[in-house]
Amino acid sequence: MARPRQTIVSLDDTAYYHCCSRVVRKAFLCGMDNSTGENFEHRREWVDSRILELATIFAIDICAYSVMSNHLHVVVKVDANKAKNWSDKDVLMQWHKGFKGTLLTQKFVKGEDLNEFELNIVNDCIIQYRQRLVDISWFMRSLSEPIARMANKEDKCTGRFWEGRFKSQALLDEAAVLSCMAYVDLNPIRAKMATTPETSDYTSIQRRINSAIKGEQPKELLPFVGNERLDMPNGLMFNVKDYIVLVEDTGRIIREDKRGAISSSSQDILNRLNIPAENWLKITTEFGSLFKGAVGALPALTEYCEHLERKRRQGASNCQRWLCA
Numbered sequence: 124m125a126r127p128r129q130t131i132v133s134l135d136d137t138a139y140y141h142c143c144s145r146v147v148r149k150a151f152l153c154g155m156d157n158s159t160g161e162n163f164e165h166r167r168e169w170v171d172s173r174i175l176e177l178a179t180i181f182a183i184d185i186c187a188y189s190v191m192s193n194h195l196h197v198v199v200k201v202d203a204n205k206a207k208n209w210s211d212k213d214v215l216m217q218w219h220k221g222f223k224g225t226l227l228t229q230k231f232v233k234g235e236d237l238n239e240f241e242l243n244i245v246n247d248c249i250i251q252y253r254q255r256l257v258d259i260s261w262f263m264r265s266l267s268e269p270i271a272r273m274a275n276k277e278d279k280c281t282g283r284f285w286e287g288r289f290k291s292q293a294l295l296d297e298a299a300v301l302s303c304m305a306y307v308d309l310n311p312i313r314a315k316m317a318t319t320p321e322t323s324d325y326t327s328i329q330r331r332i333n334s335a336i337k338g339e340q341p342k343e344l345l346p347f348v349g350n351e352r353l354d355m356p357n358g359l360m361f362n363v364k365d366y367i368v369l370v371e372d373t374g375r376i377i378r379e380d381k382r383g384a385i386s387s388s389s390q391d392i393l394n395r396l397n398i399p400a401e402n403w404l405k406i407t408t409e410f411g412s413l414f415k416g417a418v419g420a421l422p423a424l425t426e427y428c429e430h431l432e433r434k435r436r437q438g439a440s441n442c443q444r445w446l447c448a
Contacts, residue, residue: 131291132259136427137419138201139186139294141303142263143411145194145286152274153325154192154316167325169273170195173266175343180221180265182206182257184345186359187304189311190325196307197266198300199259200345202357206257211249218252221265263289295419295427297360298396298446302403303418305370306410312374313408320370328370335367365392373407402445413441420446 132140146152153167167190174197178185182205186198209217215228223229230237231245255261271284294300308328311317320328330341340346340363347366348358359366369389376384385393385400393403406413416437417427428436 131293131417131431133293133427133430134201134203134257136423136430137293137295138203139198139300140201140259141196141198141292141294141307141418142259142289143194143196143291144263144267144289147283147286152193152195152270153190166270166274169270170266171325173269177221177262177265178343180217180256181262182209182217183259183262184357185327185343186300186345187307187327189307189323189327191310191314191316196310198294198304198307199262201257201259203257206253209253211246214249214253214256215245217256224248224252259291263291292414293417293419293427295417295423298398298420299418300359301361301366301392301396302398302406302446303410304366305373305407308370309374309377309407312377318378320367320374328367331363332367335363361392365389369393373404376404377408398446406445413445414438418442418446 151161151163151166152170153163153165155162155164170190171188174185174188177183182202184200184202186200188197189195206214212232215224215232218224219229219232225244225248227237227241227245228248230241237245267285267289274284275281292303294303304327308320308323308326311323311326312320317323320326321332323329327341327344330344334341346358347361347363348356349362350360365388368386369392372385372389390400393400398406417424418438419427419442421436421439421443424436424439424442
């Protein structure tokens with residue numbers, strides 16, 4: 124039985140989540156439908172653009188994503204502090220970037236005079252919008268609904284395009300986040316849609332590589348900010364070049380089955396994460412089947428389950444087996 128979303132998301136334990144949505148009725152999100160001969164490759168651009176657009180609206184950062192033929196993956200970080208620090212006007216301006224709001228919220232942003240009753244209504248909207256802007260369900264809903272409408276219009280049909288619920292997993296520690304990101308970034312290579320990360324279209328890793336060539340990081344994605352230190356900026360641990368090399372090494376091993384082809388810099392990252400190379404290869408090829416619930420070391424998983432008042436730690440054995448040296 125599917126769990127209510129509030130029993131899965133615990134921002135007290137982690138800000139990182141892996142989300143996955145799949146299409147129904149044999150619909151193709153993108154690529155070639157061999158049964159009909161129709162090509163839906165252009166839909167990948169729809170999804171890619173929408174993911175990056177939503178990152179400018181919500182207080183939710185994109186860590187990794189990949190758009191496949193009949194599903195999509197996205198790893199996000201919820202920045203609750205950002206939304207908390209937004210002024211009332213900021214909240215409404217953010218919301219209006221993607222949604223109409225109400226006539227009163229539009230007037231408030233324009234600085235027009237409102238009476239006390241109208242201000243109370245606007246304040247209620249601000250509270251509601253502030254909550255929605257850190258809500259993963261609202262993020263995924265805002266991603267899937269426009270795509271479904273466009274696809275249904277193109278297919279000349281009505282009804283569901285996506286499965287009723289998207290899958291979400293809490294990523295409880297650094298090892299879980301990085302391994303899940305690599306798993307997502309390597310989706311096209313595992314599916315033989317691409318041979319290298321840089322040729323993996325509509326993925327975060329391709330975007331990171333293209334920016335790294337220019338000595339930059341993509342503004343649309345949560346940046347890598349190096350090792351933990353005082354006054355740490357918002358971002359992912361490690362160096363972006365080290366992560367790219369790690370993904371490239373792993374992709375080459377998956378593609379060519381060269382089990383010993385981990386470079387020294389990649390091995391350094393795995394040592395820091397306390398994940399043996401063989402475990403890393405298993406995780407980054409089978410993450411979705413190995414971990415059905417929250418992912419992380421046992422102490423973090425135990426604390427997460429206690430906060431959500433769960434009687435059992437789902438997936439504890441696989442977390443212990445694959446995420447610990």
